[in-house]
């Protein structure tokens with residue numbers, strides 16, 4: 001593991017048996033997993049290069065149990081890592097050696113569907129797609145659609161503020177969550193929001209919790225907005241000889257005021273990998289492919305499709321194919337949604353990056369990535385949410401070859417530095433986790449980071465929730481208040497700096 005984690009507490013490790021017994025008293029039956037071979041299933045998440053067995057795994061099935069587990073950990077200074085389905089790509093659910101892994105997968109029920117208020121109340125372990133499945137018979141769906149939607153949990157989506165191909169038009173998780181119930185590290189059960197937008201008075205704590213990566217509280221219930229399916233949706237594949245032309249096309253579509261339901265871009269290696277895997281009908285003789293989906297009333301979709309095709313042509317498109325049936329539209333998207341596993345077939349390992357740039361910087365960033373690919377002697381395949389400027393370069397490497405993982409990580413770091421340098425940000429939708437933690441100073445000054453940690457301190461003064469994630473240096477909460485530094489001596493020299 002090349003990312004240093006907080007040093008485990010010997011005091012906690014020494015008391016493991018006692019801790020396991022106490023947790024078994026709170027969550028009886030099979031809710032506590034402490035055998036090494038059984039805990040293996042939880043030792044990593046989607047960032048599989050990193051693995052760590054937790055102290056113990058706890059699978060509660062009531063809010064009261066969650067509350068009592070957290071209160072116990074708080075009283076006994078035991079770190080807690082919340083986990084949904086474990087698909088995080090930034091290592092957010094990576095366990096800690098001295099930490100309880102609190103898994104929410106038993107919270108898997110849809111509690112209420114309120115069509116009048118166009119909302120659904122679900123437990124956090126319900127999968128993203130599970131929400132749509134629960135309401136689709138009435139013509140409704142849940143809009144944010146991460147490619148991992150068959151597996152990832154809505155609790156994880158809230159914690160990561162996840163996105164997907166339809167977020168360009170319908171917003172990220174933050175724009176589709178109306179309310180949550182969460183439990184603080186002290187065990188207090190809190191509710192934010194309700195069944196309609198902006199249900200809170202005062203500070204936007206719901207906004208704060210969304211994307212907080214398990215550092216502020218454990219989400220135990222989520223109320224989401226459900227939308228009526230558009231009358232029609234059609235997708236068009238537009239192929240270009242260069243990525244620059246595809247980028248210009250994206251910019252022009254947005255500049256014309258057209259907001260497609262989804263607008264994705266893939267480069268040649270990604271196109272070929274996806275086509276070989278799912279036969280989506282992609283052209284193989286182009287350098288860049290746009291998938292643009294228009295949805296809404298039939299007349300509007302027809303009109304916009306013609307406009308998008310025209311914009312494609314003026315930007316040098318060499319192929320343009322509009323879906324002629326629902327099956328064909330689904331096939332166009334199947335290729336994009338299977339792009340990650342497809343790339344997994346052409347390389348022993350790949351490392352998925354996630355950064356966001358202003359759309360107009362795309363050609364510059366793609367050129368920079370090409371140069372980095374040569375510098376690190378590693379191939380890269382690109383899929384990205386072109387409409388929002390969210391890049392997902394997939395760096396291909398072989399973990400069995402000495403030094404390749406390290407080179408892939410350095411390559412990835414340089415891509416993220418490039419994103420920040422052109423005015424973008426370190427993350428798009430995968431969170432910071434452990435993966436981008438040490439790059440946070442590339443984007444934020446020391447003062448910015450301290451301010452962010454003050455927010456963390458307001459929720460979790462002992463830093464017990466998901467420590468080692470997001471913040472590159474742990475500042476003890478007392479240290480974040482005003483303090484006197486005498487003759488330049490470093491304050492709190494015992495604090496972990498990782």
Ligand SMILES: Cc1cc2nc3c(=O)[nH]c(=O)nc-3n(C[C@H](O)[C@H](O)[C@H](O)COP(=O)(O)OP(=O)(O)OC[C@H]3O[C@@H](n4cnc5c(N)ncnc54)[C@H](O)[C@@H]3O)c2cc1C
Nearest residue numbers: 084085086087088092146147153155156159162163214219
């Ligand atoms: C193949 C693949 C494709 C993906 N595609 C996308 C994509 O298109 N868009 C996208 O945004 N992401 C994508 N992801 C990333 C991932 O699926 C999302 O980040 C997802 O939201 C994680 O959900 P999870 O249930 O797996 O959470 P986990 O991985 O279990 O946890 C993620 C983070 O959330 C915290 N957490 C989980 N549950 C709770 C809770 N109840 N309360 C508090 N904190 C909690 C954890 O501590 C951790 O920090 C993809 C992942 C894979 C493997």
